[in-house]
Amino acid sequence: MTKHWIATYGGHYRALIRLGLPIVVGQLGMIVLGFADTLMIGHHSTTELGAASFVNNLFNLCIIFSTGFSYGLTPIVGGLYGNKRLAEAGQALKCSLAANTLVAGVLVLLMGALYLNIGRLGQPEELLPLIRPYYLVLLASLPFVLLFNGYKQFTDGITDTQTAMWILLGGNALNIAGNYVLINGKLGLPELGLLGAGLSTLASRIGMVIVFAAIVGRSRRFARYRVGMLRRPWAADVFRRLNALGWPVGLQMGMETASFSLSTVMVGWLGTLALASHQIMLTISQFTFMMFYGMGAAVAVRVSNFNGQHDTTNVRRAAYAGFHLIVGMGIVLLSIVFACRSHVGGWFTDNAEVSALVSALFFPFLIYQLGDGLQINFANALRGIADVKPMMFIAFIAYFVISLPVGYLCGFVLGWGLPGVWMAFPFGLTSAGLMLWLRFRQQTK
Structure with a gap:
């Protein structure tokens, strides 16, 4: 049995670890950045931590949506790369950057309209005097997130996952250094607090793009892709397929993230301390989510490489091997988080009430991890085979x-407060994971 298992999945495990490890390391850099942001802002002011929680969760909705939109490039480039059509992959990147720029314009308009109604x-x-300037700075940084995503999905699709990893790590290091200087007013600069964190984020996002x-435009290893980017005509069919x-x-x-973002609005009804506790626990939750997403x-x-070769057997095996690895990662990560559960609140704030609320959120956090890993893995597997439209309906359900009504019921109707709002997540993520898995099974019989 063991020999058969190794023969079936061993090559997929090795290939996924080789591909996924640089992405996971890059995601780990983002986790460290989230920790550093929350630590620095939390120790500067609990009020600023509450304001950051509200604004960051609104913009996370845009960032996750834009990341999902850019994922449309992955199956296209992955299929072209699997068939050695490299110039066409470069042409697809050109179309993707144009599409991402248009989507950035739409998101900036929508978030600008929301800003006018923030009160x-x-x-x-x-919190409003802290929310408004921080919101505007993050709004200015949004187009650079989409442009970075376009380049990242291109390099990931051609199995070059290390380039994005190093750029992410460098950008995050710059952001953390900028946070330290601008939040606390070092090197002769004024103490800007939360606004300083926003300015540092803006600078690092511009720098990463x-x-x-520059790397894609000048490096020798991208020369064959640049032929398609610079010399091939505009491909309307590729642009339509990307959309x-x-x-x-x-x-x-976006709907997945909206369940968290709208939950944050509900948490705001419970007060500043609840928002601060919510932000700390969301930062912890990123520890598992982002690493699962790296492997996803x-x-x-x-999957997209095998799908381009019409190899359904290995499409299925790659997807299930990925889920095995995510479950293994989850066991290790959750063991670490569970061991630290009584100390987490104190890392971010000296406020005893906030620390107590954070401890109360560990139960719902732990029970939704399997469902989160399930939905991340099979959502990515479905993207790899370009079966994406049913995922919208699955996410809506x-x-x-399911998720938002459960959060309101438990948090406010039953009076459980902040832990009740968090009870929404196990129900929503697990139901999504089961439906996505069943869809993948059906499509790859």
Whole structure:
């Protein structure tokens, strides 16, 4: 049995680890950045931590949606790369950057309209003077997130996952250094607090796009792709396919994130301390989510390569091998998080009430991890085979029909407060994971 298992999945495990490890390391850099942001802001001011929680969760909705939209490039480039059509892959990158720029314009307009109505969302009055300037700086950084995503999905699709990893790590290091200087007013600069964190984020996002564009535009290893980028004509069919794949994936991921973002609005009804506790626990949850997503991205690349070769057997094996690895990662990561559960709140704030609320959130956090890993893996597997439209309906049912009503019921109708709002996540993520897995099974019989 063991020999058969190794013969069936061993090569897939090795390939996924080789592909996924650089993505996971890059995601780990983002986790460290999230920790550093929350630590620095939390120790500077609990009020600023509450404001950061509200704004970051609104923008996370845009960022996750835009990441999902850019994933439309992965199956296209993965299939072209699997068939050695490298110039066409470069042409697809050109179309992707154009599509991402248009989507950035739409998101900036929508978030700008939301900014004009920010005072109507029922948040604590003392947070609004902190929320407004921080919001505007993050709004200015949004287009650079989409451009970076376009380059990243291209390099991931051609199995070069290390380039994005190093750029992410460098950008995150710059962001953390900028946070230290601007939040606390070092090197003769004024103490800007939360606004300083936003300015540091803006600078690092601009820098990462400039570096990525320079590498793709000048490095010798991308020469064959540049032929397609610079010399091939505009491909309307590729542009249409990017939108046909990108919008459903973006909406699916956006609805998942919306369940968290709208939950944050509900948490705001409970007050500043609840928002601060919510932000700390979301930072912890990123520890597992982002690392699962790193391996999930490798699954999408691997599946898309086999799908381009019409090899259904290895499409299935790559997807299931990815889930095995995610479960293994989850066991290790959750053991670490569970061992530290009584100390987590104190890392971020000296406020005893906030620390107590954080401890109360560990139960719902732990029980939704299997469902989260399941939905991440099979959502990426479905992206790899370009079966994305049904995911929108699955996401709507899981997050809007199941998750948000459960959060409101437990948090406010039953009076469980913040832990009750968090009870939404196990129901939403697990139901999504089961439906996505069943869809993948059906499509790859």
